Amino acid sequence: MSRHLLALAAGIALLSNIASPAAQAQTARQPAFKTAEALRDKALKDDTAWTVVESLTTDVGPRLVGSPGMARAKDWAVKQFEALGFSNIKVEEFAKSSWTRGAESASIVAPYELPLSIIGLGRTVPTPKGGVEGEIVVFDAYADLIAAPEGSLKGKIAVVVQPMTRTQDGSGYGAAGIARRSGASEAARRGAIAYLTRSISTSDLRSPHTGVLSYTEGLPKIPAAALGVPDAELLQRLARKGPVRIRMKLESSVDEKAVAWNISGDITGSSKPEEVIVIGGHLDSWDVGTGAIDDASGIAITTAAAKLIGDLPTHPARTIRVVMWGSEESGGASEAYAEANKDKMGQFVIAGESDLGADRIYAIQLPKGAIAAPQLADLPALMAPLKIIVSREPAPFAGSDTEGLQEAGVPVMSLRQSALRYFDLHHSPDDTLDKIDPAQLNQNVAAWVALLYLIADSDIDFRALPAGAAK
């Protein structure tokens, strides 16, 4: 903080003290404040979240939809809910075609032989058995690929090497991620026989980052993979010096008849159990790490927060439901849940997800108008010791786990985690337990439990807030 800001803050503090002395502030607390505060402080010392994340990454391991790991995870989830005292445990199956990675390799062939570190993008088609080989065309930015004329990549392998920007709010992912999601089809549109993208990563490491792609209908489906960051930079340097040829082999298979499961457990409300707050993280993970930050953390944070509330002698009025979403990486879980529960949408008070790792929360965003609601007046005081601001910006998009609910009109909240480190690890072999800082993990639980308790103990109707009450 600058000296100027410090002085300003001190001035504001002084004014606040005059306007609302401590004694007055205390009498003004909502009835839920003391319990929420105690839950918050207990969460900081509780080891439930760590135990959950340790078990899911160690005892289950990676869990791609359709894999034996995902079947283990389903059983694990039910046992966790049982052991932690949840009720109304449900396993909701839905159809979800699965994709399985096979052997993958790539090499520079000219100017000299050199193996490259690559990983097939999720749902890529395999190469022909003998692989593909061709000269590369390197694009420094995705926009350069889009600017290339149709036919200009005939017989070539297109390589996009645009780096990703490190941002606290994770917005660098959206900007860079299009190269992974749409690059293969855009390259195919211009005649390319295969596609490579620099990993969508903020690291400088060779471990490549996978993630799902989306083929555009009507265009040839070409094989697509992500390069390690130094591999992308090497290709960029070599291509400036002369022609570079690459060989790539990808194997994979698809099972159109596979299924996935959304698994949920409730902390039943004491007086208004039919009003449900939906929270959770996703149980599935990419195959190459053990899915620690993506998203065993989210499972652990939301489960631990709900469990702490479940341990109270008297539950708050409303039900808190933890959903362990069964297919986020490949999509479909959120939509399946919304479809299966379409008659109950009116019961869902609010939805929120934890799906950006285990680093600290720095801001909370609520539905429009909620910041001015008297039922949440204590939220800033509860969050201040956790160094979390209650944002004046409403939650824009809660995330892909809760997208189906949000699209069906359920209000959403967003507990914004720092993404400064997340994309170093995300979707890579290095998404492992050791990357989780237990203190930051618990800061997440503390924020969730205090916020959840306030909402669950209140009668706030996020759908009925006056639109003009606040931003």
Place this chain on the structure above:
Amino acid sequence: MSRHLLALAAGIALLSNIASPAAQAQTARQPAFKTAEALRDKALKDDTAWTVVESLTTDVGPRLVGSPGMARAKDWAVKQFEALGFSNIKVEEFAKSSWTRGAESASIVAPYELPLSIIGLGRTVPTPKGGVEGEIVVFDAYADLIAAPEGSLKGKIAVVVQPMTRTQDGSGYGAAGIARRSGASEAARRGAIAYLTRSISTSDLRSPHTGVLSYTEGLPKIPAAALGVPDAELLQRLARKGPVRIRMKLESSVDEKAVAWNISGDITGSSKPEEVIVIGGHLDSWDVGTGAIDDASGIAITTAAAKLIGDLPTHPARTIRVVMWGSEESGGASEAYAEANKDKMGQFVIAGESDLGADRIYAIQLPKGAIAAPQLADLPALMAPLKIIVSREPAPFAGSDTEGLQEAGVPVMSLRQSALRYFDLHHSPDDTLDKIDPAQLNQNVAAWVALLYLIADSDIDFRALPAGAAK
């Protein structure tokens, strides 16, 4: 720096000013000072080192002894010396058996199937064709393996998971490295059928770190590999919960008739060309990265420093010889050079190597007594702006490149680089160009060039220094 130390330093500075005012200090400078100072400052802005390291890592790539990359590197080295104005360019061939990695894989088999990130240790024997499979025994420290009784590992796979300590001087490597160098034979002595060590690494990444092992004569040679750090920690956690079985396959081959080359070039001395200062780095590298920090950096730093001196209108008195050592990782280059040049040992004034990456130098260590020599009186003043101390400790062991010379009685110097980051990357796929910070690289060149010029322009005889002159 603490306030106390700051006050102390200010006091010392004050005393120094009284004892030797600026004008007096300037007149006391050695004749070489001004040139050394100008070379130092030029080096900070010069791009020779970057150009060399970029070319070796981009145009040549990895260069294990016996590989096509090493043959390319030999030709590259001769061309570099020619292009940079070196004379007396020599390629000295020596016999060096080579080892080549083949396909490698390992998986947990029980309690569930999971691929592990491993890399064969240099010179490991291959596994039998079908691989080896066995229950693991995890040792938290190498000393625990040594404490295990003979026969206690019969049919087992021994796994040492001792972590490495991060230190500025790199001393953590020696302490941890024994698990890589000697662990396989110590495990075999106790009956193990295979051996795994946590990577000798300060990182927390899955990219495993290789490095050479040494089999003890008279003991069975068992296959040995290094685990990614999270893989080692996963095995450690799983083994605490119950039995863990692993399958491992390693392929490799050895060519006993391979050769390697030490390649050297001189900046010939103007008046005492037969007095030779030997510097350099090693040209060979492990196969999995592109050998940027280990040791294209050392090649680049020493070559650039010598080249800057070569560009002077008048060379200093003595010759500066850059040797690009042809087999450091597998050993033998230093000894081969000493053997081939055994009649010339008396000509070698001093030897030094750069083989700890490209991060900044923080201290210079000279032969015993040299710190008090009047010919080097200006060294602290030359190094101060680079934030380098001239150590009171004499250079103990210059390193494996110059070991042969040191053992033959050649005095050595050591320009100590920070190892705080080096062992995150060393011997791993992530030893790539992007890890080099050009500013720190040039700080190295600046230190080398100033020190080299002082020594080359002087008559200092490091063999004849009074032993009691300083520590």
